[in-house]
Amino acid sequence: MEGVTLKTPLGKILIVESDGRVKRLVLNADPKLDLLPTTPFQRQLVDLFERYFDGEPVDFSKIPTARQAKYSEIYEVLQEKVKYGGIVTYAELAELAGLSRRHARVIGNAMAANQIPIIVPCHRVIRSDGRIGNYSGGVKWKIYLLELEGHKIQSGRILKRT
Structure with a gap:
C-alpha cells in the first residue's frame, strides 16, 4: 500500500x-x-x-478504486449520475439506486461510510430541505467543495442549485 x-x-x-x-x-x-x-x-x-x-x-x-463492498452500488450510481456541479438529495439518490425514497437514511449511512470522498462525491448529497447536512471531513469541507463546484451556500443551505 x-x-x-x-x-x-x-x-x-x-x-x-x-x-x-x-x-x-x-x-x-x-x-x-x-x-x-x-x-x-x-x-x-x-x-x-x-x-x-x-x-x-x-x-x-x-479512477480505479477499491470496491467498498457494503454500499458499492450506491457509490457507483452517485459517481455515474451526479457529476461536477450537480447535487442530489438523500431521497433522490435512494430512488436513483433503485430504493424507495424512504431509504434516505440508508443513503446517509452509505455517505458516512464512504472511504473515498471527492472521488465518490458524497459532498454532493444534501437534505431534502436544502440544508447541506453532515460530511465525514467536516462541514467546512462540504461547504468548500460545493462552493468550488458553483453552489451558493448561506446558513448551511444551498441557495443556488445548478
Missing part, C-alpha cells in the same frame, strides 16, 4: 492506493506528512486533484 499527499486550500489530503486502485482518501491529513508521487498513477491522481482544486470540472468516476 502506498500513498501520496496533496496540499489543498483546506489542508493536506492523503490518497492511499494499492495496485493502481485508490483505497482511501483522507481529508485533514497530518500536515507534517509529505508523500511525493512515485508512480504514473500517483502523478495522474495529483494532476487531477490539482486541476479540481483550481476550479476545473474533473470527472473522477474513471
Whole structure:
C-alpha cells in the first residue's frame, strides 16, 4: 500500500492506493506528512486533484478504486449520475439506486461510510430541505467543495442549485 499527499486550500489530503486502485482518501491529513508521487498513477491522481482544486470540472468516476463492498452500488450510481456541479438529495439518490425514497437514511449511512470522498462525491448529497447536512471531513469541507463546484451556500443551505 502506498500513498501520496496533496496540499489543498483546506489542508493536506492523503490518497492511499494499492495496485493502481485508490483505497482511501483522507481529508485533514497530518500536515507534517509529505508523500511525493512515485508512480504514473500517483502523478495522474495529483494532476487531477490539482486541476479540481483550481476550479476545473474533473470527472473522477474513471479512477480505479477499491470496491467498498457494503454500499458499492450506491457509490457507483452517485459517481455515474451526479457529476461536477450537480447535487442530489438523500431521497433522490435512494430512488436513483433503485430504493424507495424512504431509504434516505440508508443513503446517509452509505455517505458516512464512504472511504473515498471527492472521488465518490458524497459532498454532493444534501437534505431534502436544502440544508447541506453532515460530511465525514467536516462541514467546512462540504461547504468548500460545493462552493468550488458553483453552489451558493448561506446558513448551511444551498441557495443556488445548478
